[in-house]
Every structure is written in C-alpha cells, then in structure tokens.
Amino acid sequence: MSILASPLALIATVSLVLGLAAGFVMHRSDFCMAGMFRDLFLFSRTVMMKSFLLLVVASMVLFEAARLGNLLTVPFPLLYSPTAANLIGGLLFGIGMVFAGGCVVGTLYKMGAGSVLSLTAFLGLILGSGLYAEFHPAWAAFAKSTVLFPGKVTVAQILGIDPLITILVVAIPGALLLLSWYKKGALARPSFAAGYLQPAKAALALSLISAVSYIVIGMPLGVTSSFTKIAGFFESLLFRDHFENLVFFKAVPLNATHALTGAVLQGGAAPAFDALAAIQFPLIFGIIAGSAFSALLLGELKIHFRVPLRQYVLAASGGILMGLASRMAPTCNVWHLMGGLPILAASSILFFLGILPGAWIGGKLLVKALRQHDTGACTR
Amino acid sequence: MDTIEFDVRGQLCPATLLVALKEMNARAALPKKGAVKLCFLIDNRDATVTIPESASNMGYAVTVEKKEGHYCIVIAGK
Numbered sequence: 001m002s003i004l005a006s007p008l009a010l011i012a013t014v015s016l017v018l019g020l021a022a023g024f025v026m027h028r029s030d031f032c033m034a035g036m037f038r039d040l041f042l043f044s045r046t047v048m049m050k051s052f053l054l055l056v057v058a059s060m061v062l063f064e065a066a067r068l069g070n071l072l073t074v075p076f077p078l079l080y081s082p083t084a085a086n087l088i089g090g091l092l093f094g095i096g097m098v099f100a101g102g103c104v105v106g107t108l109y110k111m112g113a114g115s116v117l118s119l120t121a122f123l124g125l126i127l128g129s130g131l132y133a134e135f136h137p138a139w140a141a142f143a144k145s146t147v148l149f150p151g152k153v154t155v156a157q158i159l160g161i162d163p164l165i166t167i168l169v170v171a172i173p174g175a176l177l178l179l180s181w182y183k184k185g186a187l188a189r190p191s192f193a194a195g196y197l198q199p200a201k202a203a204l205a206l207s208l209i210s211a212v213s214y215i216v217i218g219m220p221l222g223v224t225s226s227f228t229k230i231a232g233f234f235e236s237l238l239f240r241d242h243f244e245n246l247v248f249f250k251a252v253p254l255n256a257t258h259a260l261t262g263a264v265l266q267g268g269a270a271p272a273f274d275a276l277a278a279i280q281f282p283l284i285f286g287i288i289a290g291s292a293f294s295a296l297l298l299g300e301l302k303i304h305f306r307v308p309l310r311q312y313v314l315a316a317s318g319g320i321l322m323g324l325a326s327r328m329a330p331t332c333n334v335w336h337l338m339g340g341l342p343i344l345a346a347s348s349i350l351f352f353l354g355i356l357p358g359a360w361i362g363g364k365l366l367v368k369a370l371r372q373h374d375t376g377a378c379t380r
Numbered sequence: 381m382d383t384i385e386f387d388v389r390g391q392l393c394p395a396t397l398l399v400a401l402k403e404m405n406a407r408a409a410l411p412k413k414g415a416v417k418l419c420f421l422i423d424n425r426d427a428t429v430t431i432p433e434s435a436s437n438m439g440y441a442v443t444v445e446k447k448e449g450h451y452c453i454v455i456a457g458k
Contacts, residue, residue, distance in 0.1 A: 030425045035393055042394060043430075101392035110392070114423075117392050192432060192444035192451070193425040302423060302449035304390030311395060363394075370398050 007263035008278040014216050015279055018209050019286015020293070022221070025209075026109040027291035028195055029202035033333055034097035034106050037359035042367065047189050050181055051199035052337075057174040058207035059220075059342035064167045066215055074163055074343050075153040076219040077256040077265075078331065085143035086350035089329025090336070093351075094358015096325055097333065098366055099318025100124065104223055104332045105287055107319070112291030116305040117315040124319020129224065130231025131320070132327035133269070136248035139328055148346070155344040166344050194298050210338050217279055218258055218265070220339030223287075224326040225269060226280035231323075233271035248327075314369060318362075329354075381456075382416045389423040389450050396420075396427040401434060404455060411440060411457045418455040421447075428453070 025031065036048040066072045097103040100121035102110050107125065110118035132139075149158045156163035181187050187200040197205075210220045228248075236243040243249065252268040254276055267276030295301040326332040329351055337355075340348025384407070388399050400420050410416045420431060428451050432442040435455045445452045 027425075030429075032393075032426065035426060038394065039430075043397075045430075101395075115392065116390060189429060190433075191425075192428040192446075194446055196425075300423065300425075300449055302389075304423060307390040311391060315392075366394070367398065370395055371402075 007258050007261040007265075008275065010261065011217050011258070011265075011275070012278045012282045014213070016282035016286045018213050018221070019283040020290035021286075022105070022206060022209050022283075023109050023112055023287035023290025023292075024294045025197060025202050025205045025290075026105065026287070027113055027294040028197035029199045030193070031199055031202045031206065032106045032110075033103045033337070034101065034359070037094060037355060038098045038363045038366075041360040042363040047186065048199055050178070050187055051203045053174060054178055054187070054200055055203035055207050055338065056341050057171055057178060058204055059210050059338060060167055060171045060174075060344075062207055062211040063214060063342050064164065064171075066211060067163065071215045072218070073259070075157075075345055076214065076339065076343075077254055078219070078222075078335075079153050079340055079345050080330075080347055081150055081152055082148045082346035082350050083143045084146035085139070086329055086336075086347040087354040089325045090351035090354020091358040091361075092321055092354075093325035093329060093333060094355040094360075095362035095365070096128075096318045096321030096323075096358075097355075098359055098362030099314050100322055101315060101318070103334070104227075104322060104326065105221075105334050107322075108223070108284060108287040109291035112288035113295040114292075114301050114303045116303060117307060117311055120312050120315040121319035121322075124316040124321075125224075125227050125323040125326075126231050126234075126319075128320035128323020128325075129227040129327060130235055130323075132228070132324050133232070133235075133246045133248035136246070136327070143330075153345055153347070155346055155349070158346060163343070170344065194300070195294070206338070207342075210342075214339070216260065218256060218260075219279070220335070221283065222331065222335045222339070223280050223284050224323075224332045224335070225267070225276045226284055227323060228269040228327065229271045229277060232269060236271060310369065314366065381414065383419050383454075384416055385419045385421065387421045388427075389421050391422075392424055393426045393430060396422050396424050397430045397434065400427075400431045400453070400455075404435060404438060404440070408438075411455055414457045420453045420455070421450055422453060423450040427451075 039045040040049050107118045107121045152158045156166045214220045232249045249270045254267040265275035267274035336348040336351040388396050431453050435442045440455045441458045443454045
C-alpha cells in the first residue's frame with residue numbers, strides 16, 4: 001500500500017524525516033533552548049538568544065507566507081485561549097528545563113548523543129507527565145476559570161484584525177534588528193567543536209523543518225503528548241484500576257481534519273496508537289536517531305555515567321518538573337515557542353513571559369546546588 | 381611542564397563550565413606563571429565554546445584538542 005493511501009503512514013514518515021533532520025541539526029549546533037534562556041541570565045550571553053529570535057522571526061515569515069498561499073490554517077489545533085495556566089506552566093517549565101540541562105527536545109538530542117543525564121531527565125519527563133493526571137481535573141478547572149478572551153487564540157483574533165498586520169508589526173522590526181546583528185557579526189559563535197553548525201544556520205533550518213511540519217502534517221513540531229502516552233501505558237500495566245479512573249487519559253483533545261488527505265485526525269493522552277502517536281513517536285525517534293547519527297559520524301557517541309549523584313537528582317527533578325509543566329501550560333516550549341509564538345498565539349506569548357523568570361530562578365537555584373557540593377572533577 | 385587533568389565527561393552545561401571556573405580560580409597563579417597546564421576533558425559540545433571564552437577573558441591561552449570521543453581543553457599562561 002502506498003504511504004499516500006494511508007494518511008497516518010504519510011504523517012509518520014514525514015515526522016520521522018523531519019525528526020532525523022532536526023536531531024542532526026540540533027546536535028551539530030548544540031541548539032539548546034534551555035541553555036539559551038539560562039545563559040542569558042547566568043552569564044549575560046546573548047548570542048544563542050539572538051539565534052532563538054531568528055528562529056521565531058523566520059518561522060513567523062514562513063508560516064504567514066504559507067497561510068497567505070492557503071497552505072495552512074491559523075491557528076493550528078491544540079492551541080487554546082490564553083489563561084494564567086500558560087504563565088505558571090511556562091515559569092515551572094523554565095525552572096525544570098534548566099535543572100534538566102535541556103528542554104523537551106534538548107533532552108532527546110543530548111540523549112541520542114549518549115548523555116546519561118539526559119536519559120535520566122527523559123525518564124523524569126515521563127514520570128512528571130503521568131503525575132499530572134492525578135490533579136488534572138482541579139488544574140483544568142483553574143485554567144478555565146482564568147481564561148482571557150474566550151474563543152480567541154491569536155493576537156489578531158483578539159484585536160479583530162488581519163493576522164498579516166500583527167505579523168508585520170513584529171517581523172519587520174525583528175528582521176531589521178537581526179540584520180544589524182548580522183552585519184556586526186553578532187550572530188556568529190566561535191566554536192572548536194568538530195562539524196559545528198552555526199546556531200543562526202540551525203535556526204533557519206529548524207524554522208524550515210517546522211514550516212514543513214505545519215504544512216504537511218497540519219501542525220508544527222510537538223512531542224510531549226507522547227510522553228503522557230508512555231506514562232499512561234506503564235500506569236495502565238501497574239495500577240490498572242487507578243488508571244481507569246483518571247479522566248485525563250480519556251480526553252481526546254485532537255480532532256482536526258488533515259488538509260492534504262481529508263482524514264480526520266484524533267488523539268489524546270491515552271496509550272493508544274492514534275493520530276498523535278503517529279505524529280509524535282516517529283518525530284521523537286527521529287530526533288534521537290538524527291543526533292546519534294551526527295555524533296557517530298564525528299566519533300563522539302560515547303557514554304559516560306560517572307557523574308556526581310547530585311547531577312542525576314537535578315536532571316530527574318528537572319525532567320519531572322518539565323513533564324508536569326508541559327501538561328499544566330498546557331504543552332511544551334517547542335509547541336509554544338517554535339509554533340505558537342510565530343503565529344502570535346496569546347497563550348504562547350504568556351508561556352514565553354513565564355519561561356523567562358523560570359529560567360532565571362532555575363539558573364540561580366542550579367548554581368547554588370552545584371556549588372554546594374563536589375563538582376565531580378577528578379585530578380590525575 | 382606538569383598538566384593537571386580534570387575529567388568532567390558526562391556532565392552537562394553549566395556544570396562543566398562551573399567546574400572549569402572553580403578550578404581556574406583555585407589555581408589562578410600556577411598556569412599564569414607557566415608552572416602547570418590545566419586540561420579539562422569534556423564531551424559536551426557547548427563547553428568547547430563556553431570554557432575557552434571564559435578562559436580567554438581571564439587572560440589564559442586556550443587550545444582545544446579533539447580526542448577519541450571527547451575534547452581536551454588546555455588552559456595555560458600566555
């Protein structure tokens with residue numbers, strides 16, 4: 001059967017290819033969003049945040065051009081009206097990603113390159129995603145009670161104007177600023193790493209990958225719903241009766257028509273092979289495998305697990321916090337910052353405003369935790 | 381010249397940078413006098429940017445050598 005005849009097979013194949021490309025690019029450039037936000041506050045380093053801005057502005061332009069060409073619809077599924085939950089979720093996510101040493105995809109590509117700490121954070125992400133189910137009804141009620149602008153998702157919808165206007169108001173000054181940085185050489189990052197890809201080039205590549213995902217699959221990159229599926233799978237095996245009573249795993253939030261094939265895409269947190277699984281699992285596998293392939297080519301695929309115990313604890317706690325925050329926000333930094341922010345979704349702007357103080361607090365706490373104890377260096 | 385080696389492979393940023401800063405500060409005078417070299421073994425690509433940048437700002441000469449599966453960042457006096 002041709003993959004074109006099966007919408008889910010087509011989606012899974014495209015996701016896998018995009019994941020492989022993203023994982024390769026992220027490893028080569030060490031495109032770590034946690035590091036970008038953390039180092040902005042911890043060391044006043046701005047070069048990676050400049051690349052982040054480039055990623056957002058380039059995605060903004062690509063998404064809007066595609067929207068004007070009727071290649072996609074704005075907003076995409078699983079984006080909701082802004083609530084206080086976006087801000088609080090972003091704050092907790094910011095702390096979690098700094099503790100974990102990588103955001104949800106940073107954890108994946110570092111794990112692919114052999115990082116045992118990132119594997120620990122990954123396990124924490126699964127656990128945190130599952131723990132959220134325990135208080136989902138109360139949190140969902142809180143989120144609902146703090147909704148601003150019900151029924152509106154983007155700034156353009158809130159203002160009642162053409163999305164092109166809001167995009168241009170942000171993208172033009174953003175592009176001019178990036179151009180001035182480019183002329184001063186402020187986007188370049190000197191590195192001694194083999195096969196290094198400049199983060200500005202990585203930002204452009206990732207914006208293209210994100211745009212292809214949005215056009216072909218109907219939504220930008222996302223991974224965290226699958227983490228809840230994994231958590232739900234294990235919970236259903238270990239605590240069947242308790243699992244059956246959790247309403248979080250019964251909801252089916254994704255219910256959208258796939259523009260290219262006309263298929264109805266449905267999915268949720270339940271550990272079932274639905275459309276969300278077809279979209280996200282190949283992407284996750286692709287990011288890990290793409291990064292592992294890049295590391296292998298460079299001879300850098302090595303595993304070192306002799307790391308101070310405290311760093312394992314920090315990575316696990318960061319992962320748990322990110323897992324919880326990904327569901328509370330709802331969704332993660334990749335969904336909000338690489339997808340929602342470029343279409344000026346108000347919930348994603350709130351998430352961004354939350355992640356900034358989160359990364360600042362996380363950085364302060366992390367440095368304190370690392371300095372209080374042996375750093376694990378061994379003199380020979 | 382003696383070389384003091386620190387193995388921080390497996391650690392992520394900013395732990396690798398914080399280790400390097402701590403050790404450079406603790407032994408600040410030795411490399412600058414030309415008495416020793418400090419060598420940090422790292423496998424975290426970000427540290428090939430952050431450690432040399434910080435060491436250069438502190439007035440050290442920095443070289444980065446790619447080894448099998450990791451990097452060795454050597455800090456010495458100028």
